[in-house]
Amino acid sequence: MSSERGNVSRTRPQRYQNTRAFRNDKYDTSARRKKINAKLHEGVCQHCKGILEWRVKFNKYKPLTKPKKCVKCLQKTVKEPYHSICRPCAGKLEICAKCGKKEIVIPIDKGQDRAEIVTTKNGQESRELEDELDFDANLSSKDSDEDTDVLEEQFKCMNFERTEI
DSSP: OTTSTTOOOOSSOOSOOOSSOOOTTSSOOOHHHHHHHHOOOOSSBHHHHHHHHHHHHTTOOOOOSSOBOOTTTOSSOBOSTTOOSOHHHHHHHTOOTTTOOOSOBOOOOGGGGSEEEEEOTTSOEEEEEOSOOOOOOOOOSTTHHHHHHHHHHHHHHOOOOOOOO
């Protein structure tokens, strides 16, 4: 038996081998699956990134339905599945958002979180921009504070709607 204690070497080759690699989008061609496949895993260490990529590759990755509680700030701000620390806390402390170890962490891209998916009453999903936006405007006039206030007010009055094709 191959499970015998001390039986390390095997005399025969592997009996069954796959002819084709597993494809997680072979039968599931939904928008949710495409979104999961396109996801970038940021704010985690290299080991945790490998784990998350394996979960995506073999259809084991399940997105969160509602935010979880962060173990550092105790707020419901963890929006990524399999994470235990929210992005702001992980960024401040420079630790992995999944395992919490202080290792080399893949940096978080700030432009990634600007759009958030919102489900409407009839079940359709749409993206809306979050309220917090980064302004990189460099105004060199004397009334720069007044100009930025006017620009911010105009920007808040604009309605952004995303249409899907």
